[in-house]
Amino acid sequence: MATDTEVDLTPRLKTDEMLINMGPQHPATHGVLRLILTLDGEIVRHTEPILGHLHRAQEWQGQNRTWFQYQALIDRVDYLSGMFTSWAMARAAEVVDGCEVPERAEYLRVMVSEMNRITSHLLWLGTYLIDLGAMFGFPFYPFREREKLLELFEEIAGQRMMFNYIRIGGVMRNPKDAWLSKLKKFTEEFPDRVDEYEAIVTENPIFLKRTKGVGILRKELGMDYGITGPSIRASGVNIDLRRTKPYSVYPKLKFDVPVNDRDGDTFDRYIFRIREMRQSNEIIKQCLDMLPQGEISGKKQIAGLRVKAGEGFAAVESPRGTLGCYIISNGSDRAYRIKWRNPSFCNLSILPELLKNHPIADVMAIFGSIDVILPDVDR
């Protein structure tokens, strides 16, 4: 038009951000996390995680159940590594109570929890491949080894997943010799199996494409958010409580803690878990050789189990990081306050930072790689 001297510079095509609601029911949110993603095309600009869809009031239960009852409950805090949750609370209660744990019990604890670390990582490996889209085939292989370990767990603790094996003051049951020899057989086979996984996964070009350079976690950022476990070790922070704050019989055992020398990406987090499985296998082997004879519990496992008054914090290195338990006891048969410090809860808080400016397909790759268990987040 003749009167229009100015040129309209505003873009003609208006683009808009799209909000997409992922979860609480979504095949890749590992349960019931809900993510509200703001997408620009396929690029994630903002993430709002909404938790608590599995909030089962574990801490409230801790105040309302006796110690003996609560021991059975806490396996459900982190169902993939129940040994560690039991152990964290047992350690905290032992620290407060001041009771001695027999050495045999300590060795058994280390053994079963390292087994549990392997099962946890194996399940992670399977589900992670599902997250990356290998829906059939590979995800089934880690489960094969996992089932073998679960059979061993079942034999020693009576349950496949909810063990209730590590108790305040010791462990529940003495393993039979046959069990130990079965475990030995497993430890001998296992490295070959890990080689097999690595052959399928680590050299798979599509897997490498999907994971390398994706979701880089800067060391400082990770420390700011209090990330622990393999996720931060893959980014070069040497924090493994088994070495940095040694507990139990770990100082007597020989094993490496693999630590990266640069900021880790998704692939590093994968490869460090694989390495950790190998180390755990070594630890089990050593424990089998060094297992002493003796008592297995320093405290009588009775319904009226009491913990002396006091407060204390103790932590163990779970497959996901520092799993801590803060106990305030008033000397009665139940806790005054139990606070869980869950690695998944803290690790998940970094998710919005990691997802920023990644395409939507990487949401799964990154979210899977930090290995979050939802009941561990929501309790």
Next chain:
Amino acid sequence: MAEGNVQASNEVPDELKDTVTLTSLEKMIEAMGDLLSPLVSPIANAARSNSVWPLTFGTSCCAIEMMSVGMSKFDISRFGSEVFRATPRQADMIITAGTITRKMAPALITLYEQLPEPKYVIAMGACTVTGGMFNDSYSVVQGVDRIIPVDIYLPGCPPRPEGILDALLKLQQKIRTESYSERKKKKYRQNAVRYVDYDTGRPLEDLIDEARYETALALDPLKSLQENK
């Protein structure tokens, strides 16, 4: 069946309901009514019972056992049920694997209502049967039958994978005894609003309001129940 527990007071208006279109086959069967039912029932039941596709719905510990049952050692695929569908529209059954909390309840109701008929529910694990170990927690629904009808109760914490297979076989038996026309008549009433409009394009600050909306949904069935009392 605990359908009585689901309140009708907050029924969804018709315009928000999904439309159900019948295939011509179904129209024919419906027109013939009970006459054709004895003929159709065996075919439909045999087909339905042998291809129960579960929804990938898992909240906690039981979900891991549900995964195990699909894996090599237990192999649910023998019974034709390894087709875990991610979307409720294509599934036949929900295995409520894991605790259902108050926050999760509206999502589960929505999922159940998104399943096309005929739909079945296996309440897996102590938590979904009665609330289980978390029975008296302030945030846990004391049994999933308080919000959706349940066909099979499968106790255990968590149940062994063999238990899931057993529950599946029991469900198959149950399906085989159904009558086609009876099943058609037994319609579940829609209660939850399906479309929680999270993404109306509002800015992120408004998410607060949206979350409040979701919360209201979570608690609404309860409030209305109290009012009725």
Next chain:
Amino acid sequence: MRNGAEILKLGTLTITWWCIIFGAVWIACYLVGVALPMMLSSYDSDMARMTAETLKALTPILSVLVFIPINAMFMVLIERRALAIFTVRLGPNRVGPDGYLQTAADAVKLLFKEDITPHGADAFMFTLAPIVFFAPSIFGAMPLLAAVTNYHELFQIVNLPTGIFFILAASSVPVVGIVMGGWASNNKYSLVGGLRSAAQAISYEIPLVLSLVTICLLAGSLDVVQIAKQQSGGILNWNILGGGALRGLDAALALKFSNSAASLQQLSAMSPEQVIKSSYVEPTMAALGLAAGQESMATIIAVIAVLVLIGATFIAYGLYMTGACAEINRIPFDLPEAESELVSGYNTEYSGIKFAIFFLAEFTNLFIVASIAAVMFLGGGDCPVPAWLGNALGGPQLASVINQVLNPLIQIKLVDPPTLFAAIWVILKVYSIVFFAVLIRGTLPRFRIDQLMDFGWKRLIPLSLIVFLLVVFAREFVNVHVGS
């Protein structure tokens, strides 16, 4: 050894199902295309003749309509069973004998399932989408029929002089259905899935088409029957091995194996160099304008050209398979329905019969791209054993024995041996490709959308152009199929 037993069971299942599928199609075609017209021909009236002709014309359509649903059901079953074997499981084995009817149960169940149109969806488009997705796989398959049945007269009707164009055009329609379904569902996962599908189809159509154009260039024809015919006579003539570039070798070997005295004499008079020369040297000489004394030079160039052609067609086959995988949304290119990202992608909101159609069409598409590959690259219904070797091994005797055994059936036109053998070979070829796709599904993770685009535009398209150019030049030096 249990695994061996499982594989054996899988084999039995496959053969049984093939018998069911082909029995059904065969009988339907026979009744409509042969038996009824024969009966009608006894009435001498215009009406009867017209009806007979109409019935004959309808046979191809009928055969496809009978074939596709049963075949898709079988493919789903074989995929489930094969994946189960890869993962040390048993797979569906409860319904019917050893689980043979599992997918039939699924199909019937989906038929009886509630059919939901979600609130806010565009009901018309929502219903149309599965049809648009499925219909092309029916009519797109038509021109292939003549090529895979050894040019049986009944199926000549649906043959087109530009058949491959028609097939390609038809195979690009389903993406419209996906986009329609994704858009009409009123679901963001569906929408993203539909858009991804469009982007993916556009990118991967190009290498797919270019690889087929390469073959058309070698064949000098767009007619699938023509292309299939050219490749007859054994594996050395197939397009995957240079598109006829090895015909010289084939001919020389045929001479060697034929026991007639004349040919032996002819052969003994030739040096190996002359054997090669006999098939290529003249066009090469003409192209290079070489004089008679420089024959060895020409031979070297010809050999290089043959090797280039073989490599190029082989790569073209790989390109075609990659593009086809992307075209039909198979892993690792299943982004439109990426289960761990987009729940179920474009078909998230589909239930009941509409979902069944999507499901059916997906597997039918897989079958069709595999048959295109079989016809264009693997010689269609041709026996891979070269004719001279077959003759030496007693092929004609075997054929005559079979002919005698089948004689009563041939008399009533129920069996046409060439068609029968062609169909068997095609099925073997197609199902080995299908099995390969299943194997890939059990192995690979999924690409990311940007990597997919990257792979498509920066790797596959340049590669396919290079292959195309190589073929354009190399075919000048060699006697390929063109003009034969």
Next chain:
Amino acid sequence: MSETPAAKPPEEPKGPGLCGQFLKDHGIATTRLPDSCGVETIEIDGAHLEAAMKLLRGSSEIKLDYLVAVSGVDSADTFDSVYQLWSYSNNNELIIKVRVKKTDVVEGQLPLVPSLARFWSAANWHERETYDLVGIRYYGHPYLRRILNVWDWDGHPLRRDYKQLVDALNDKAPGSFR
């Protein structure tokens, strides 16, 4: 259930520990509490919390740069906000408590404690959780909303005086299970 922790045996008031001394040197007053299982425990006034945390985190010799957890405790007569501090690089440990007397809390309001979330991301979700469950309001928090329960939940479940909601979903009284 509402018993308070049994009174500790009166300990000899020791001098300030490593971290207490460090803070004292920088002019922040702390009170030393009895060690909890060998870990130095100090009480600090809410007003100085942020400054103290910045000092402890930034100093090269103490370097308590790992905030393990923030817990809330509904004690007999105070609301405690408990901070577990560790270090990524050395073995120092410290527990800091900020106590708000119940008598100081205005009726119908929540106890106030300054938030660390602005400069320490690890505190963000822990504070939200403590707010949700124990009902301590961290002022200055960028996004202080309930994290585990639904957003308009009534009450704070880990308080001693919490009355459980009874309705159709959850009608068995607490304790009926046992």
